[in-house]
Amino acid sequence: MRRLSVLTAVSVLLTGCSVFGDGPQPLKTVTIGLDAPLSGDLAEAGLSIKNSVELAVAKANEKHLVPGVRFELDPRDDAGDPARAKANATALAANPAVLGVVGPYSSSVALEMNPALAEAGLAQVSPSNTLPALTWGPDYRGKGKNRPYGTYFRTVTTDAIQGPYLADLLRRSMQVTNTAVISDTKAYGKSLADEFAGQFEYTGGTVLLRRTVEPGATDFTALVEQVRSSKAQLVYYGGESPEAGRLAAQLAAAGVRIPMAGGDAMHSEEYLHLAGATAAEGTLATSAGIAIDNLASAYAYVDAYTAAGYTVPHGPFGPYAYDSAWALMLAVGSVVTKNDGVLPDQDLRKAVTSALQEVTFFGVTGEVSFDKFGDNYNQSISLYKVENGKWTTLVSSGRWAGH
Numbered sequence: 001m002r003r004l005s006v007l008t009a010v011s012v013l014l015t016g017c018s019v020f021g022d023g024p025q026p027l028k029t030v031t032i033g034l035d036a037p038l039s040g041d042l043a044e045a046g047l048s049i050k051n052s053v054e055l056a057v058a059k060a061n062e063k064h065l066v067p068g069v070r071f072e073l074d075p076r077d078d079a080g081d082p083a084r085a086k087a088n089a090t091a092l093a094a095n096p097a098v099l100g101v102v103g104p105y106s107s108s109v110a111l112e113m114n115p116a117l118a119e120a121g122l123a124q125v126s127p128s129n130t131l132p133a134l135t136w137g138p139d140y141r142g143k144g145k146n147r148p149y150g151t152y153f154r155t156v157t158t159d160a161i162q163g164p165y166l167a168d169l170l171r172r173s174m175q176v177t178n179t180a181v182i183s184d185t186k187a188y189g190k191s192l193a194d195e196f197a198g199q200f201e202y203t204g205g206t207v208l209l210r211r212t213v214e215p216g217a218t219d220f221t222a223l224v225e226q227v228r229s230s231k232a233q234l235v236y237y238g239g240e241s242p243e244a245g246r247l248a249a250q251l252a253a254a255g256v257r258i259p260m261a262g263g264d265a266m267h268s269e270e271y272l273h274l275a276g277a278t279a280a281e282g283t284l285a286t287s288a289g290i291a292i293d294n295l296a297s298a299y300a301y302v303d304a305y306t307a308a309g310y311t312v313p314h315g316p317f318g319p320y321a322y323d324s325a326w327a328l329m330l331a332v333g334s335v336v337t338k339n340d341g342v343l344p345d346q347d348l349r350k351a352v353t354s355a356l357q358e359v360t361f362f363g364v365t366g367e368v369s370f371d372k373f374g375d376n377y378n379q380s381i382s383l384y385k386v387e388n389g390k391w392t393t394l395v396s397s398g399r400w401a402g403h
Helices: 006-015 043-062 082-094 107-119 159-172 187-202 221-230 241-253 269-275 296-308 318-338 348-358
Strands: 028-036 069-077 098-102 124-126 152-154 178-184 206-213 235-238 260-262 284-287 360-363 366-369 381-387 390-398
Touching: 028 043, 028 082, 028 318, 043 069, 043 296, 043 318, 069 082, 069 318, 082 098, 082 107, 098 318, 098 348, 107 124, 107 152, 107 187, 124 318, 159 187, 159 284, 159 381, 178 187, 178 221, 187 206, 187 235, 206 221, 221 241, 235 241, 241 260, 241 269, 296 318, 318 348, 318 360, 318 366
Parallel strands: 028 069, 028 098, 098 124, 124 152, 178 206, 178 235, 235 260, 260 284
Antiparallel strands: 284 381, 360 366, 381 390
């Protein structure tokens, strides 16, 4: 079976029935690895990813998605530390039962993990990495796209889409003529800020101030004064919610009453908590994917997540984590089907990676399939705004006209 039909895959997600035929009770265990920040400042996002993969694995086992196969999850905590993530990648690669990995959360972490997983021939699907260079190569602007690792895939949209999308929206729909652009020094934050600033200036806007902050920074006194002096209409922040929230709070406390905007890593409950109600109000954030609020394909997932009683919300990346795990398990099923109903003894990881490149299904987040670079063909963007202390959806499924 070269490709799974979209219609059949919809049935898998919504009814949970096997697409690979009826068979005996599961006999062989296949491990899906996971790397995410399960502790530390980014734990809310990491736990939402882990919880969602747990749900996917449980559903696959309950309905015997792949006859003869039982899936189990091996979650690893990187605490947002690239060195720990690299060690996790080495450990997962050393376990022959691991046939795929979901994660990591951060693009900077992926840069450390990808070589070890690729060397082991181990497929990985990230639900949250947005750095374009991960699939297009580090010199994609100057030399064109060149996929660095054939084992790496992702289900979310990239910064090359979400940064310019908001830049265009601010310029053309909201008449913002100038901005301050601030980012952390991680690969994700710098890339997102670069993509935003480049498009903002291309459309005639002016970047009045460009600064970076260190991850973990808590005192933004000098930066707040620089923003004040710049007289910028808006602050665009490329980075994660801990620093963004603290910066927003300190801007408001100093009387700098201008809105904040940013990317997917800002779109979190943690940002609201750290910024506080007054400072957070009016904040705009894109998310590198579709908003599932009114998406029929997400109803069963949301119900299952709620019923499980998890202490953190599924957030923007939970649905993409579910689909990432499902893609890997469908790839395993495709390998089994092509091998007369059993897992092959040779080159199993290579076979799973090859099958993953051909997988297509309609998941929680809509259609999922991968182009020749490992990116999801479905390049949706959603836009949120903080209103009355809560994130509200302004655009549930947008597209950047320049893409």
